[in-house]
Amino acid sequence: MLTLVHAPRSRSTRFLWLLEELGADYDVMTVDIRRSVSNSGARDPRNPHPHGQVPALLDDGVLITESAAIALYLTDKFPANGLGPQVGDPLRGPYLGWLAYYAGVLEPAVTNLWKQRQDDEDKATYQALDDRLRSTLDSAPWLLGETFSAADILFVSLLQFARQMLPPHAVYDDWLARANARPALARALTKDAA
Numbered sequence: 600m601l602t603l604v605h606a607p608r609s610r611s612t613r614f615l616w617l618l619e620e621l622g623a624d625y626d627v628m629t630v631d632i633r634r635s636v637s638n639s640g641a642r643d644p645r646n647p648h649p650h651g652q653v654p655a656l657l658d659d660g661v662l663i664t665e666s667a668a669i670a671l672y673l674t675d676k677f678p679a680n681g682l683g684p685q686v687g688d689p690l691r692g693p694y695l696g697w698l699a700y701y702a703g704v705l706e707p708a709v710t711n712l713w714k715q716r717q718d719d720e721d722k723a724t725y726q727a728l729d730d731r732l733r734s735t736l737d738s739a740p741w742l743l744g745e746t747f748s749a750a751d752i753l754f755v756s757l758l759q760f761a762r763q764m765l766p767p768h769a770v771y772d773d774w775l776a777r778a779n780a781r782p783a784l785a786r787a788l789t790k791d792a793a
């Protein structure tokens with residue numbers, strides 16, 4: 600049985616969305632977390648995540664942490680739904696690349712932006728990120744072309760949280776609008792609010 604360790608309106612909300620897209624059978628364990636923006640909440644002793652964070656996923660007692668790893672784990676576990684290209688698919692490499700890019704490049708870049716601590720190198724990284732994402736989405740609806748994937752969920756869920764994390768541009772607004780129209784997201788947000 601899958602259990603999503605979750606806190607409402609956090610990075611775990613994206614996994615309610617992915618699990619709904621996958622049609623998975625899952626439980627939700629709602630935990631408290633420290634919230635730096637509102638300076639509220641506290642580490643929850645029930646949370647199995649080693650840093651007391653969310654998301655975390657339990658699969659029959661096996662713990663998986665980190666958004667990119669959880670996305671890959673779930674799309675490999677539910678291959679039939681086509682939310683993540685499998686080994687042998689020519690899109691597998693680009694898929695892994697976007698998952699790693701999310702964790703290794705996007706997250707640090709937007710954190711630096713948000714905390715207003717970009718030096719010149721960080722600004723150049725952020726500009727390169729913007730250029731790359733825009734040129735990708737200029738020619739296709741999703742990161743992998745015509746195929747919506749869990750990589751889109753990781754990136755778009757940051758925009759849902761704070762649109763200003765990427766520069767104003769219709770390409771991003773359209774990407775967000777396409778993703779926001781997905782029925783699985785509506786189901787996930789209903790569960791998030793419950």
Ligand SMILES: N[C@@H](CCC(=O)N[C@@H](CS)C(=O)NCC(=O)O)C(=O)O
Binds near residue numbers: 609634650666
């Ligand atoms: N790199 C982690 C980041 C997880 C993370 O920062 N989660 C936040 C919620 S959005 C959290 O649990 N914060 C509480 C804390 O850091 O104590 C991932 O992407 O899964």
